[in-house]
Amino acid sequence: MNEIRHIVFDIGRVLIHYDPDLPFSRLIPDNTERSWFLENVCTAEWNIEQDRGRSWREAEDLLIALHPDHAENIRNFRRYWHEMVPHAYDDSVAIMETLIDKGHDVTMLTNFASDTFADARRRFPFLNRPRGVTVSADIGMIKPDRGIYEHHAASFGLAPEATLFIDDSQKNVDGAKAAGWHAVLFQNAKTLEADLERFGISR
Known part of the structure; x- marks a missing residue:
């Protein structure tokens, strides 16, 4: 196994x-209505395009034209993103900060809209602690596209x-491996510690 000199963290759900x-x-207390809205209106597929760089205004206008009766909740997606x-x-x-404090080279690679x-x-x-970050929306590419890696x-x-890349999505882990990186699927801190140890990374 090659020596790991660079550690790259995903952000969301890691x-x-x-x-x-x-x-x-x-906002939508009824479970059935809420599930329908998130599966058919403000979907993950719709949201990922903001991670690719589409503006929220354009994204909202697109959906409101298709679902005018849901205009307020479409706008609420960004409004209540926090x-x-x-x-x-x-x-x-704590794991990431310990790696940085020990002198490891740590950066971040994330699918994220620029403003959020x-x-x-x-x-x-x-x-702000890692050496740097690549934000998908800033460069118009998203994981698992090979180009972003x-x-x-x-x-x-x-x-x-x-x-070594750490991500909670298997397809993003596979994308990193296809780009020649080592990569592990994040499940929790305990499994991450075991993965780091397996790769010979001291903390």
């Missing part, structure tokens, strides 16, 4: 919690064979 259901459990990220995963953050990432960075100061490696001088 370092901070993310759940669109949180504000909508209040409620979707209520807290950090302190144990995961700026909001997250203000709320969670630890997101290659862009991140080139931007931060990472040797793919010496890079």
Whole structure:
């Protein structure tokens, strides 16, 4: 196994919690109606395009034209986005910060809209600690597209064979591996600690 010299963290559901259901459990109390709305209107497929760089205004206008009766809740997705990220995963953050303190090269690679990432960075100061970050919306590419991994490696001088990526999505883990990186699926802090040990990364 090659020596790991670079560690790359995803953010959502690895370092901070993310759940669109949180504000909508209040906005649409009926479970069936809420599920329908999130599965048919403000879908994950719709939201990922903001991570690719589409503006919220354009995204909202598109959906409101298709679902005019849901205009208010379509706008509420961005309006109450802050409620979707209520807290950090302190144990995961502690692992990342310990790696940084020990001198490991740590960066972040995330699918995130530019404005909501700026909001997250203000709320969670630890997101400023790694050497740098690639935000998908800023470059118009999203994981698991191979190009975003290659862009991140080139931007931060990472040797793919010496890079370990940590993400909660299997398809993003597979995308990193296809780009020549090592990668592990994040489940919780305990399994992450075991993965780091397996790769010979001291904490």
